[in-house]
Amino acid sequence: MSNCYLCGTTPAPNKLALKNTFTAHCFAKFPESDRLCDRCQFSIDTRANYWNETKGKYSLLYARNWSWLYQGDRLISPVFDGEHEGFPVVKNLATRVEMRNWLLNPPEPPFTMAIAESGQKHILFLAQEAQSKDLFPVQFEMDAVLIRRSFFAELLDIFERLMGLGANKSDIVSGQYKSQFLLSAYLDPDFQEWDAAIAKQRGGRLLELVAHVAQKPTEKIDEPKSIAPIEEIKPIGNKQLSLWG
Numbered sequence: 001m002s003n004c005y006l007c008g009t010t011p012a013p014n015k016l017a018l019k020n021t022f023t024a025h026c027f028a029k030f031p032e033s034d035r036l037c038d039r040c041q042f043s044i045d046t047r048a049n050y051w052n053e054t055k056g057k058y059s060l061l062y063a064r065n066w067s068w069l070y071q072g073d074r075l076i077s078p079v080f081d082g083e084h085e086g087f088p089v090v091k092n093l094a095t096r097v098e099m100r101n102w103l104l105n106p107p108e109p110p111f112t113m114a115i116a117e118s119g120q121k122h123i124l125f126l127a128q129e130a131q132s133k134d135l136f137p138v139q140f141e142m143d144a145v146l147i148r149r150s151f152f153a154e155l156l157d158i159f160e161r162l163m164g165l166g167a168n169k170s171d172i173v174s175g176q177y178k179s180q181f182l183l184s185a186y187l188d189p190d191f192q193e194w195d196a197a198i199a200k201q202r203g204g205r206l207l208e209l210v211a212h213v214a215q216k217p218t219e220k221i222d223e224p225k226s227i228a229p230i231e232e233i234k235p236i237g238n239k240q241l242s243l244w245g
Contacts, residue, residue, distance in 0.1 A: 002030075002033045002034070002035045003029075003030040003033050003035070004029070004030060004033065004035060004036055004037035004040055004125075005028050005029075005030055005031065005033040005034065005035060005036055005040075006027075006028055006029065006030075006036060006037075006040040006044075006125035007029055007037060007039070007040050007125045007126075008029030008030040009037050009039075010037070011037065012033065012035035012036055012037040013035070013037070013038065014035060014036040014037070014038065014041045015034065015035065015036070016033065016034045016035055016036050017036075018044065022044070022122075024121070024122060027125075027126055039070075039073075039124070039125075040124070040125045042063070043063045043068070043122060043124040043125065044063065044122055044125075045063070046062075046063040046088070047060055047061065047062055047063070047087055048060070048061055048063075048080065048087055048088045048089060048090035049061075049084040049085065049087045049088070049089050049090070050089070050090050050091075050093065051089070051091075058084055058085070058089075060087065061090065061093075063122070063124075064116070064119065064120060064121055064122050064123075065116065065119040066078050066090075066093060066094070066116060066119075067093075067094045067099060067114060067115045067116045068112070068113070068114040068123075068124050068127070069094070069102055069107070069111065069112070069113050069114075070111060070112040070113075071107045071108065071110075071111045072110055072111070076107065077092065077093075077094045077098070078090050078091070078092060078093050078094065079091045079092040096212065096213050096215070097213075097215060099115055099212070099213045100156070100213035100214070100215065103138065103147060103149075103152060103156075103209075103213060104149070104152070104153055104156070106130070106133050106136060106149070107133075108133070109129075109130050109131050109132055109133060109136070110129045110130060110131055111129070111130050111136075112124075112127045112128070112129045112130065113127065113130065113136070113137075113138045113139065114126070114127040114138075114139040115138060115139065115140050115141070115209070115212070115213075116141065117140065117141040117212060118141060121141065121142060123139050123141060123142065124139070126139050126142065126144070127139035127144075128144060133149065134148070134149045134150070135147070135148050135149070136149075138209065140205060140208075140209045140212070143205045145205050145206055145209055147206075152206075152210070155197070155198075155201065155206070155207070155210055156210050156213070156214060158194045158197050158198060159172060159198065159207075159210050159211065159214045160214050160215060160216065160217055161190075161194055161217070162191070162194055162195065162198070163214060163215075163216045163217065164216065164217040165181075165185050165188070165191060166181055166184070166185070167181055167185070169211045169214065170211075172195075172198060172211065173202065173207060173208060173211050174202070175195070175198075175199060175202055
């Protein structure tokens, strides 16, 4: 049986039938194929109803809106349960808090993780399967980001401590802090140490992924931990790259 046109895996039992609106053909792993695997077809074609608590009614969502977590072939998130008006019902769409937990405490490998940023692009077919909980690839929108779990946890901790001091996410990512914040924070030696650690990652997708899932502390910041020198991880570009070859 032929490989999947999009992700390159086998078996690929479904006929290739992508809509004219699909524009990511340049990322296809097996462009000579005329077949799709079950996972890719599901992630491209699926529409599902989601109960919108705010509006008090069901909303129809497309699969490109979702973030995904698989353990082997088992879909962990999102969860499907039942049917409404001819469409499957999707529940427990991943929140950023849950994505944060995926990154800090991933499932036992092999697993596949894809985190949507815009909700406007199909990304699951680009994601690579992870073989380790401590060093693994994450598909973040159209970029493959390599996560060293201990490093990520330390960087996230520093980022959230800066948020706890009153800095907002965009200022931390850019380094362009508002003057009102700097008046209270700049002379704080903890701020200078934390910002210096963050500065090494500015301009890379790793820091943007940290910002995407970071949560402002709800309690007073603890006494600062001693921060070991942080080794810079260079971001992987906007091409799908092999992390293991």
